[in-house]
Amino acid sequence: MNALYEDFKGARLAAVEERLGLTLAQGVEKHGNPLFFFRADDIGVPGRNFARMMELFLQYRLPLCLAVVPTWLTRQRWEALVPFANRGGGLFCWHQHGWRHVNHEVKGKKQEFGPARPVSDIRNDLAKGRQRLEAILSHRFAPFFTPPWNRCTLETMAALVSLGFEGISRSAGNAPEPPAGLREISVHVDLHTRKEPSPGLGWQALFDELSQGMESGVCGIMLHHMRMNDAAFLFLEFLLRQIAAQKGIEAATFTTLAHRI
Ligand SMILES: [Zn+2]
Known part of the structure; x- marks a missing residue:
């Protein structure tokens, strides 16, 4: 768990909630009507945190992109997840994450679809993953890909195009650029895997990311439900409530965004 949610009560909690409202209102004022999306990674296993996250999105009727x-x-497992899919309908965008979610790099940053692997293996994992998800999710599968750790090679993205994927979601600013035919729908805000050593530094960086995301026109917010504690759920609820209530802000799925950006 990151330091962000340590001591999340009393004056800090009130200050964070107030600053959130101000940051969102300022983003609308400065940058017109920003779009938002939420992306939850590492999906596939039902559990308490998964259910709690889904109930919040259903309560506020806000869209969520789920990287499976x-x-x-x-x-x-899908039998346990499908009641949420049925209740959410078009709110939820079930798409593809890493085949096994394992790191194959020997040195450097972790990647499942990085330079250490033959392109044929990468393509094979992507094709198998899509086949398996389409077989289980049926019409609910959306042809978008989130690479584990938010990074992958250009060859991976070329394979995605040839397999009929419409878009990829990585961290904002990650290289290389996607090839023609693959839309980039980047995340800016990391709610649960932050590295700052103290809550103060963490909140500062998070609000900076939120402002930068709104400045880009489409602000992406990344969730990791398995890492969430009560404080993290409390902040997510502040965020959903304010985004649902803030005039000039609209949240969307990848499917909707791909046709608008
Ligand atoms: Zn992941």
Whole structure:
């Protein structure tokens, strides 16, 4: 768990909630009507935190893009997830995450689809993943890809185009640029895997990311439900409530965004 939510009560909690409202209102004033999306990674296993996250999005009727790890999802697990899919309908965008969510790099940053692997292996994982998700999710599968750790090679993205994927979601500013035919829908704000050593530094960086995301026109917010504690759920609820209430802000799924950006 990151330091962000340590001591999240009393004056700090009130200050964070107030600053959130101000940051969103300022973003609308300065940058017109920013679009937002939420992306939850590492999906496939039902559980308490998963259910709690989904209930919040359903309560506020806000869209959520869910990055599903193909080998984690079984038909039996989908039976436990499908009631949420049915209640959310078009609110939820079920798309593809890493085949096994493992790191294959020996040095440097972690990647499942990085330079250490033959392109044929990468393509094979992407194709198998899509096949498996389409078989289980059926019409609910949306042809978008979130690479684990938000990074992958250009060859991976070329393979995505040839397999019929419409878009990719990485961290804002990550290289290389996607090839023609693949839309980039970047995340800016990291709610649960931050590295700052103290809550004060963490909140400062988070609000900076929120402002930068709104400045770009489409602000992406990344969630990791398995890492969430009560304080993290409390902040997510502040965020959803304010985004739902803030005039001039609209939240969308990848499917909608791909046709608007
Ligand atoms: Zn992941």
